[in-house]
Amino acid sequence: MEEKVEIIATDEKQEFIVNMGPQHPSTHGVLRLVVSLQGETVKNIQPHIGYIHRGIEKMCESITYPQIIHLTDRMDYLSAHQNNESVCLLVEKALEVDIPDRIKVIRTIMSELSRLQSHQLFWATFGMDLGGQTCYFYGLRDREMILDIFEETTGGRMIVSYNCPGGLMYDIHPNFQKRVKDFIKYFRKKLPEYDTILTGNVIFRERTSGIGPLTLQDAISYGITGPSARASGLSCDVRKHEPYSAYDKVKFNEVLFSEGDTYHRYMARNDEMRQSMNTIEQLIDNIPEGPYAVKMKPVIKLPEGEYFQRVETARGELGLFVISDGNKNPYRVKFRSPNFVNLGVLNHLAKGFKIADLIAIAGSLDFVIPDMDR
Amino acid sequence: MRSIIEYLKEIFNGVLSLLRGMRVTAGYFFRPSEIVTQKYPNNRKDLVMFERFKGEVVMPHNESNEHKCTGCGICEINCPNGTIEVISKTIVTEDGKKKRAIDRHIYRLGMCTFCALCVKTCPSNALAFSQKFEHAVFDRASLIKQLNKPGSQLMKGVE
Amino acid sequence: MRFDFIASYVSAFTGPWWKFLYDFSLLTTPVHEWLNGSVSPFWTTVIEMVVVGVVFLLFYAVVGLFLVYAERKVCAFIQNRLGPNRIGPYGIFQTIADLVKLLFKEIIPIKNADSLLFNIAPYIVIIVNFMALAAIPYANGLHAIDFNIGIFYILAVSSMSVVGVLLAGWSSNSKYSLIGAMRSGAQIVSYELSIGLALITIVILSGTMQLSEIVEAQRTGWFIFKGHIPAIIAFIIYVISSTAEINRGPFDMAEAESELTAGYHTEYSGIKFAFFYLAEYINMFIVASIAATMFLGGWMPFHIGNLEGFNMVMDFIPPFIWYIGKTFFIIWIIMLFKWTFPRLRIDQLLTLEWKYLLPINLVNILVMSFLVLKGWHF
Ligand code: SF4
Numbered sequence A: 001m002e003e004k005v006e007i008i009a010t011d012e013k014q015e016f017i018v019n020m021g022p023q024h025p026s027t028h029g030v031l032r033l034v035v036s037l038q039g040e041t042v043k044n045i046q047p048h049i050g051y052i053h054r055g056i057e058k059m060c061e062s063i064t065y066p067q068i069i070h071l072t073d074r075m076d077y078l079s080a081h082q083n084n085e086s087v088c089l090l091v092e093k094a095l096e097v098d099i100p101d102r103i104k105v106i107r108t109i110m111s112e113l114s115r116l117q118s119h120q121l122f123w124a125t126f127g128m129d130l131g132g133q134t135c136y137f138y139g140l141r142d143r144e145m146i147l148d149i150f151e152e153t154t155g156g157r158m159i160v161s162y163n164c165p166g167g168l169m170y171d172i173h174p175n176f177q178k179r180v181k182d183f184i185k186y187f188r189k190k191l192p193e194y195d196t197i198l199t200g201n202v203i204f205r206e207r208t209s210g211i212g213p214l215t216l217q218d219a220i221s222y223g224i225t226g227p228s229a230r231a232s233g234l235s236c237d238v239r240k241h242e243p244y245s246a247y248d249k250v251k252f253n254e255v256l257f258s259e260g261d262t263y264h265r266y267m268a269r270n271d272e273m274r275q276s277m278n279t280i281e282q283l284i285d286n287i288p289e290g291p292y293a294v295k296m297k298p299v300i301k302l303p304e305g306e307y308f309q310r311v312e313t314a315r316g317e318l319g320l321f322v323i324s325d326g327n328k329n330p331y332r333v334k335f336r337s338p339n340f341v342n343l344g345v346l347n348h349l350a351k352g353f354k355i356a357d358l359i360a361i362a363g364s365l366d367f368v369i370p371d372m373d374r
Numbered sequence B: 001m002r003s004i005i006e007y008l009k010e011i012f013n014g015v016l017s018l019l020r021g022m023r024v025t026a027g028y029f030f031r032p033s034e035i036v037t038q039k040y041p042n043n044r045k046d047l048v049m050f051e052r053f054k055g056e057v058v059m060p061h062n063e064s065n066e067h068k069c070t071g072c073g074i075c076e077i078n079c080p081n082g083t084i085e086v087i088s089k090t091i092v093t094e095d096g097k098k099k100r101a102i103d104r105h106i107y108r109l110g111m112c113t114f115c116a117l118c119v120k121t122c123p124s125n126a127l128a129f130s131q132k133f134e135h136a137v138f139d140r141a142s143l144i145k146q147l148n149k150p151g152s153q154l155m156k157g158v159e
Numbered sequence C: 001m002r003f004d005f006i007a008s009y010v011s012a013f014t015g016p017w018w019k020f021l022y023d024f025s026l027l028t029t030p031v032h033e034w035l036n037g038s039v040s041p042f043w044t045t046v047i048e049m050v051v052v053g054v055v056f057l058l059f060y061a062v063v064g065l066f067l068v069y070a071e072r073k074v075c076a077f078i079q080n081r082l083g084p085n086r087i088g089p090y091g092i093f094q095t096i097a098d099l100v101k102l103l104f105k106e107i108i109p110i111k112n113a114d115s116l117l118f119n120i121a122p123y124i125v126i127i128v129n130f131m132a133l134a135a136i137p138y139a140n141g142l143h144a145i146d147f148n149i150g151i152f153y154i155l156a157v158s159s160m161s162v163v164g165v166l167l168a169g170w171s172s173n174s175k176y177s178l179i180g181a182m183r184s185g186a187q188i189v190s191y192e193l194s195i196g197l198a199l200i201t202i203v204i205l206s207g208t209m210q211l212s213e214i215v216e217a218q219r220t221g222w223f224i225f226k227g228h229i230p231a232i233i234a235f236i237i238y239v240i241s242s243t244a245e246i247n248r249g250p251f252d253m254a255e256a257e258s259e260l261t262a263g264y265h266t267e268y269s270g271i272k273f274a275f276f277y278l279a280e281y282i283n284m285f286i287v288a289s290i291a292a293t294m295f296l297g298g299w300m301p302f303h304i305g306n307l308e309g310f311n312m313v314m315d316f317i318p319p320f321i322w323y324i325g326k327t328f329f330i331i332w333i334i335m336l337f338k339w340t341f342p343r344l345r346i347d348q349l350l351t352l353e354w355k356y357l358l359p360i361n362l363v364n365i366l367v368m369s370f371l372v373l374k375g376w377h378f
């Protein structure tokens, strides 16, 4: 409420209120930012969300557990696999189902592929936010290959609906391994190009380094997770700290920086692409034989109680909290979505910087709006 | 003096990084073979979708107009958003028993989220995905489809 | 005889008919003389002005449309795409179709806009364009006006386009437009300086401001080769700062679409938007032609010392082709800039100008003066 008063009383302070969004090219969706400016300097930002609120949490209360999958697909559509995985892991944990290694490995590969494509899209849109439009097309060009891999195996490009409680919807496609290996070979060649065009570019460096620094302290107190927090030195990778699926079997580094500015938030994602490729390479040739799904009861009922499952999506930590009253529908579902939490820090970061920096900072936090609103 | 050298070095490195970037983009400019555009409506004939691509839910019929749907209604229960409506009827089989059979299997393409639960849970494998993806129509009503063809029958041997 | 100028054509051609390609005065002088002989000098001037005006109008439209098409193709190829390919072979009529569409579009009146300024702004930009186009030497003898202060005139005139941009931003009653216009004002005013200084470097070398003489002086070698390193530095600075002056990426702060949607022309629609859009491309054409004229010898063919055979071949290519070729090469470079680099921030833009380009430029002028004084250039 206090902030609202501040905004109304801006005439005396010579502030200039600009409404960014909900239809603005760089808010990546229907996010509305009420920005008060003094000249070009950002004084205050009030984010308004809810333009794409679909009531997913409430809807989950009236559908069964396997059906939740089709809603989590649509939350953070760039991390659909990980979102789905959270539901599956939770159900499997609650029912104490033993999941064969094959499923775990395939899930891990899929998660990493989807992290990879998410970071590619981040690279693409971040470049475009900063004005380098060619980045967008290069990023999408390479992302297309991952989407093809998804499409071949799961039948969907972004909305994959591949995981289901107890395993996977279908087995992987016979071409899957070959395609993934081809892609990694191809992308290892293209990634240096990304660095030449954007990372090494002096304009890009100038635009991003030192902009919107987030201290470790602030990262913790604002609850930031994911690459944005790891850029500030907060070790918060669920894959490391609470390994699920096959993450305990693979070697990968948690990308950590200490500076926490826009450049390092970008670099954290850039390096994660390399880590993801390493992870996939370790697993792709070692997919164990076995069934692709465990036989579950036709109607899945969780025993009464509260359950919580964390997964690491491309943007941070997704927490899924479910209260079950023993029925086939959950009693209450709550998603702790990384984007919503990360949005909270935007005002803190962008205050005092220029309007162009606001775009860079917002871009580096890598928002997916449907995940905020759910 | 040192600061001047630093200044010049900074400029030189900056320009070098810019030139490197330009080499990449100019490289693509001179290599049109790497163009990835598909001329979509023109390549319709040889455009093959992946066989698992979820275009729309269909009920495959064989040559003698038979399908496998028994009208059990499991797909309707499993569909998360009421896309499917199974309207069943009671028929009398040859040996005089009363039996449930499908009258109309309604599928509302406009609501389907392609979660594949219906296809997966159908006990008699009566449903499948087709690869058709050009769903644009002028009239919303034509998105409501009946999956069992008129006059079709249950395949022999499917219970 | 009323049509005796035809006879004078015939007599003027001692060689084959296409000789006028190499010297346009062969084409224009007889017409001028015939007009002078048939009507009073006043009407001669009027008729010539009308003809030249119509030619420029056509030229403007053709070049503008072609550049829009070229940019879309260039950026498409850079980005691994095909670009426009539906209308006509390779999509060459795409921009014409776009123009027709824009012509038919409704011009949306903006509430609370200052309608006089709002309507005038696109015309200011267009008029400025025309004035600058008039002074450029396109080929040997193809020159609308040949001042003795040609380059100075072009600089002075083209800096007026900021007025149009400012008016557009101010009168639209939109915050995005206003921010865009203010940025563009700051940008053009400061980069004007660098452009001027970079060109002065060449003026020192050539000793004249008359464009036709500048071109003539490059018969023995283009200034970029004649002036050693200072000329190359001046060329680079000129290309950078002219990119900034015409508000193109990476300096397109005024219309930074990720920040300000479309900057100063956010609120324009229909044909007025088309004017701004075309003017942007013609501006690019103008700065590229100046670069071609001042540094790359304008329509002068490329000559190497005493290589007679080579020089003959080069001479065979008509001057107009040389001119267009050089201009489009520079336009291509400017396009490559836009499609490679991310955008600068407004304060970095000014830093670049005042902390880097300006000092380098001043030192460069000193060096160039010294070179000229000592006669160390070619
Ligand atoms: S399609 Fe399958 S699940 Fe649905 S009613 Fe027919 S037999 Fe039952």
Ligand code: SF4
Pocket: B057, B078, B079, B080, B081, B082, B083, B084, B111, B112, B113, B114, B115, B116, B117, B118, B119
């Ligand atoms: S795919 Fe999913 S949404 Fe579509 S009809 Fe089947 S169960 Fe319903």
